[in-house]
Amino acid sequence: MPITATVKSSNPDVIALDAMGGDAAPAIVVNGAALARTRYPDIKFIFFGDAAQIEPLLAKHPALRACSELRHTPEVISAEMKPSLALRQGRKSSMRLAINAVAEGEASSVVSAGNTGALLAMAKFVLRTLPGIDRPAIATLIPTQTGETVMLDLGANIECDAENLVQFALMGAIFCHTVLGRSEPLIGLLNIGTEELKGHDEVRIAASILRERPIPGRLFGFVEGNDITAGTVDVVVTDGFSGNIALKSIEGTSHLVSHFLRQAFDSSLIARFGYLFARGAFKRLKERVDPRRYNGAMFLGLQGVCVKSHGGTDAQGFASAIGVAHDLVARNFNLRIAEEIAAQYGINVAVESEPEGGQ
Amino acid sequence: MPITATVKSSNPDVIALDAMGGDAAPAIVVNGAALARTRYPDIKFIFFGDAAQIEPLLAKHPALRACSELRHTPEVISAEMKPSLALRQGRKSSMRLAINAVAEGEASSVVSAGNTGALLAMAKFVLRTLPGIDRPAIATLIPTQTGETVMLDLGANIECDAENLVQFALMGAIFCHTVLGRSEPLIGLLNIGTEELKGHDEVRIAASILRERPIPGRLFGFVEGNDITAGTVDVVVTDGFSGNIALKSIEGTSHLVSHFLRQAFDSSLIARFGYLFARGAFKRLKERVDPRRYNGAMFLGLQGVCVKSHGGTDAQGFASAIGVAHDLVARNFNLRIAEEIAAQYGINVAVESEPEGGQ
Numbered sequence: 001m002p003i004t005a006t007v008k009s010s011n012p013d014v015i016a017l018d019a020m021g022g023d024a025a026p027a028i029v030v031n032g033a034a035l036a037r038t039r040y041p042d043i044k045f046i047f048f049g050d051a052a053q054i055e056p057l058l059a060k061h062p063a064l065r066a067c068s069e070l071r072h073t074p075e076v077i078s079a080e081m082k083p084s085l086a087l088r089q090g091r092k093s094s095m096r097l098a099i100n101a102v103a104e105g106e107a108s109s110v111v112s113a114g115n116t117g118a119l120l121a122m123a124k125f126v127l128r129t130l131p132g133i134d135r136p137a138i139a140t141l142i143p144t145q146t147g148e149t150v151m152l153d154l155g156a157n158i159e160c161d162a163e164n165l166v167q168f169a170l171m172g173a174i175f176c177h178t179v180l181g182r183s184e185p186l187i188g189l190l191n192i193g194t195e196e197l198k199g200h201d202e203v204r205i206a207a208s209i210l211r212e213r214p215i216p217g218r219l220f221g222f223v224e225g226n227d228i229t230a231g232t233v234d235v236v237v238t239d240g241f242s243g244n245i246a247l248k249s250i251e252g253t254s255h256l257v258s259h260f261l262r263q264a265f266d267s268s269l270i271a272r273f274g275y276l277f278a279r280g281a282f283k284r285l286k287e288r289v290d291p292r293r294y295n296g297a298m299f300l301g302l303q304g305v306c307v308k309s310h311g312g313t314d315a316q317g318f319a320s321a322i323g324v325a326h327d328l329v330a331r332n333f334n335l336r337i338a339e340e341i342a343a344q345y346g347i348n349v350a351v352e353s354e355p356e357g358g359q
Numbered sequence: 360m361p362i363t364a365t366v367k368s369s370n371p372d373v374i375a376l377d378a379m380g381g382d383a384a385p386a387i388v389v390n391g392a393a394l395a396r397t398r399y400p401d402i403k404f405i406f407f408g409d410a411a412q413i414e415p416l417l418a419k420h421p422a423l424r425a426c427s428e429l430r431h432t433p434e435v436i437s438a439e440m441k442p443s444l445a446l447r448q449g450r451k452s453s454m455r456l457a458i459n460a461v462a463e464g465e466a467s468s469v470v471s472a473g474n475t476g477a478l479l480a481m482a483k484f485v486l487r488t489l490p491g492i493d494r495p496a497i498a499t500l501i502p503t504q505t506g507e508t509v510m511l512d513l514g515a516n517i518e519c520d521a522e523n524l525v526q527f528a529l530m531g532a533i534f535c536h537t538v539l540g541r542s543e544p545l546i547g548l549l550n551i552g553t554e555e556l557k558g559h560d561e562v563r564i565a566a567s568i569l570r571e572r573p574i575p576g577r578l579f580g581f582v583e584g585n586d587i588t589a590g591t592v593d594v595v596v597t598d599g600f601s602g603n604i605a606l607k608s609i610e611g612t613s614h615l616v617s618h619f620l621r622q623a624f625d626s627s628l629i630a631r632f633g634y635l636f637a638r639g640a641f642k643r644l645k646e647r648v649d650p651r652r653y654n655g656a657m658f659l660g661l662q663g664v665c666v667k668s669h670g671g672t673d674a675q676g677f678a679s680a681i682g683v684a685h686d687l688v689a690r691n692f693n694l695r696i697a698e699e700i701a702a703q704y705g706i707n708v709a710v711e712s713e714p715e716g717g718q
Contacts, residue, residue: 145618155551158559192514192603200517200600225607229615238604241559244551245601246608248584253612256588259504260647264640274637281623281630288619 012329013042015322016098016107019049020076021114023312026050028113030057032309032318034064039319040326046101048073048094073097077118079311086118087125095119099126102304109305109325111296113318119308120156120299127304130334132341135160136301137168138240138308139175141294142250144231150175151228151236154297155244162205165189165237169210170344171300171337172235173217178331180234187215188223188233190242206237216340225249292317296324301337305329371688372401374681375457375466378408379435380473382671385409387472389416391668391677393423398678399685405460407432407453432456436477438670445477446484454478458485461663468664468684470655472677475667479515479658486663489693491700494519495660496527497599497667498534500653501609503590509534510587510595513656514603521564524548524596528569529703530659530696531594532576537690539593546574547582547592549601565596575699584608651676655683660696664688 017033019026026049033045044067047054051072058065075093077086090096095114101107103126112119120138129136139152152168153160160168169187176185189207191199199222210219220233225246228236238246265275275282287293295317299306305328309321328334376392378385385408392404403426406413410431417424434452436445449455454473460466462485471478479497488495498511511527512519519527528546535544548566550558558581569578579592584605587595597605624634634641646652654676658665664687668680687693 143615145615158551190604192517192600192607225604225609226611226614228608229611241551242601242604245549245584245597245605248551249587249605249608250584250612252585252588253609254616255585256502256504257613257616260644264644265637267640267643271637271640274633274635274640276633278624278630278633278637281626281633284626285619285623 011106012108014044014046014107015325016046016048016101016110017322018095018098018110018112018114018119019047019054020073020094021112021119021311022309022318023079023113024314025113026054027057028313028315028318030054030061030064031315032322033068034061035315035319036322036326037064037067039323043322043326044068046071046098046107048098048101050076050094071097077115079115081115081118083115083117083121086115087121090118090122096122096126099123099304099306102306103127108329109307111307111309111318111321111325113309113311113313113321116155116297116308116311119306123299123302123304123306127302127306129301130303130338130341132345133167133171133301133337135164135167136299137171138243138297139172139300140247140297142228142236142247143288143294144229146231148180148294149228149231149234149236150180151238151243151247152300153238153240153243154247155240156299157240159241160202160239162202162209165202165206165239166209166213167301167341169206169217169219169235169237170215170340172237173215174336174340175298175300175333176234177216178333178336179327182234185217185234186220186232187217187235187237188220188227190228190236190238190246191222191224193222193224202239213344292320294320296321298324298328303334305334370465371467373403373405373466374684375405375407375460375469376681377454377457377469377471377473377478378406378413379432379453380471380478380670381668381677382438382472383673384472385413386416387672387674387677389413389420389423390674391681392427393420394674394678395681395685396423396426398682402681402685403427405430405457405466407457407460409435409453430456436474438474440474440477442474442476442480445474446480449477449481455481455485458482458663458665461665462486467688468666470666470668470677470680470684472668472670472672472680475514475656475670478665478667482658482661482663482665486661486665488660489662489697489700491704492526492530492660492696494523494526495658496523496530497602497656498531498659499606499656501587501595501606502647502653503588505590507539507653508587508590508593508595509539510597510602510606511659512597512599512602513606514599515658516599518600519561519598521561521568524561524565524598525568525572526660526700528565528576528578528594528596529574529699531596532574533695533699534657534659534692535593536575537692537695538686541593544576544593545579545591546576546594546596547579547586549587549595549597549605550581550583552581552583561598572703651679653679655680657683657687662693664693 073094137153297308307325432453496512656667666684
């Protein structure tokens with residue numbers, strides 16, 4: 001008898017928002033939702049958080065107010081709270097109840113700018129992984145010389161075995177295919193190039209597995225740290241320790257260069273004069289690498305879409321994170337993963353429709 | 360009876376050069392040596408390589424020729440050769456004989472722009488580690504917002520245990536102290552910040568060991584990828600896998616931003632006009648982050664100074680690598696490490712002077 005796995009098809013237009021997460025919450029959440037609605041007029045929101053703070057903010061956006069529901073939650077997960085504690089004691093928090101809304105089929109996705117560790121722990125516990133996926137991974141888009149690359153895992157799993165890496169590769173490739181519309185994504189395994197027997201065992205084993213399996217993309221092979229921003233591949237696959245270090249090294253370097261650039265332009269009157277002429281070009285450059293454009297780390301591999309916004313973002317950045325959640329749902333990303341995994345492991349996939357809607 | 364370890368004190372002014380390593384060898388090696396001599400007039404060189412190619416190049420620099428010895432070597436280690444093969448078959452190569460010159464006390468240091476893996480394997484085999492140091496590490500300086508940070512390991516050791524990391528921390532701190540002149544260097548262990556039980560076991564154990572030992576510096580604690588270029592600490596300690604990925608992610612991002620900057624300035628006539636005014640400032644910025652300034656990865660922890668220049672560098676970059684070797688020798692770096700390790704583990708250190716000279 002074949003094994004059957006179920007993928008929930010929830011109300012696709014409803015997004016649950018943790019209104020209390022993020023440095024400037026709830027204002028960035030409400031204003032971000034208002035901005036996102038101008039891009040996706042069909043979205044409806046459920047805000048979870050302190051009604052006394054949120055209601056006046058929503059009142060400033062009548063169109064948003066009309067398509068939103070506000071649910072008062074008495075508790076907030078702080079940025080410092082340990083994930084295990086958040087899991088035990090945060091059952092009535094805005095974060096937890098927003099995630100619950102996805103598990104219960106009220107919303108198709110949840111977006112939070114709160115505590116990453118707590119969000120991940122709760123999302124894993126409440127939503128569970130997709131059939132055939134052992135562990136969720138954190139993924140994000142990174143700007144490159146040729147466009148953008150998706151990298152995962154960025155910190156959900158400090159240690160990964162080869163099979164975890166293979167599953168990350170599949171999820172990354174399906175993301176590129178369904179969300180970015182790339183027909184045959186190139187997959188690279190992050191490694192180092194200076195040693196004879198290159199890299200950790202699990203990276204080499206993952207490469208040999210991927211070479212043999214029919215994958216929704218093409219294995220490029222190993223890539224090094226500089227290949228991430230060079231755009232050598234569409235998907236960079238790594239464990240959460242290396243991925244987090246690579247991501248933060250990239251962020252740090254881009255801060256360093258901005259710092260040096262400001263200093264260079266401030267160094268003389270003539271340099272400042274030059275800046276006046278070049279500022280249009282700089283504005284475009286800034287827009288191109290704007291971290292707000294790339295805001296929205298996705299927790300892939302869960303039975304429900306969960307997007308983590310940067311805690312320090314503004315309304316525009318939060319709107320981007322909502323956009324990421326919207327796209328993942330609209331392109332049936334989770335269903336495509338379940339189908340791919342099912343095809344690889346011989347599992348039957350059933351789509352369970354919620355009474356309110358369906359895809 | 361106390362254990363006694365010996366640290367060789369070779370002729371400090373003589374540097375052995377692998378003249379055949381690097382994309383544009385031997386020209387960059389000879390021209391780099393000529394440049395280095397203008398900074399350090401006391402240096403003498405032994406060139407190892409193809410005499411027929413090197414002699415005409417040296418002839419163009421009479422002052423350099425006068426203080427240099429040329430030893431013909433029939434073999435060259437190619438950039439692609441596997442380290443194990445280089446070790447077995449390259450006994451008459453320019454790289455190997457240059458390293459031998461350090462082991463035999465003829466030279467105080469060796470500089471090569473050749474195959475990194477082969478150089479490391481040969482240097483480990485020929486020079487051996489310093490007493491009390493289990494494994495050598497590759498270290499380099501990285502530009503930061505506040506100056507520069509030393510990071511190690513960058514790829515010599517894919518897997519490290521806690522004691523290796525502790526030894527890397529000691530070596531990095533002594534480097535900061537003796538070569539950079541920083542009195543109480545701050546040490547950070549590279550880690551990630553998104554999980555409750557942060558990082559790999561060995562990183563956490565290393566932190567607890569460093570907290571208890573009297574170290575030549577101060578433990579800051581854990582740092583993340585973005586702290587490297589922020590200059591949060593003086594020394595960033597990590598295993599060779601993570602360190603290599605961080606270094607190459609930093610290099611890749613700085614390429615990406617240069618690429619975007621060029622595009623921005625080329626985007627319109629007015630932007631190009633702006634560049635004309637700002638180009639002085641840009642030139643200074645470029646000089647500040649010039650990879651040639653930071654050329655010279657050091658193999659720390661060996662009984663002899665070995666510096667690896669980037670393979671694609673030019674004469675100026677090679678001269679920087681020679682400068683790094685010179686500074687390590689002039690500041691008695693290896694002796695300081697041996698003394699520190701001896702103090703920590705209760706080993707006696709004897710300095711064995713070579714007949715030709717001594718420090």
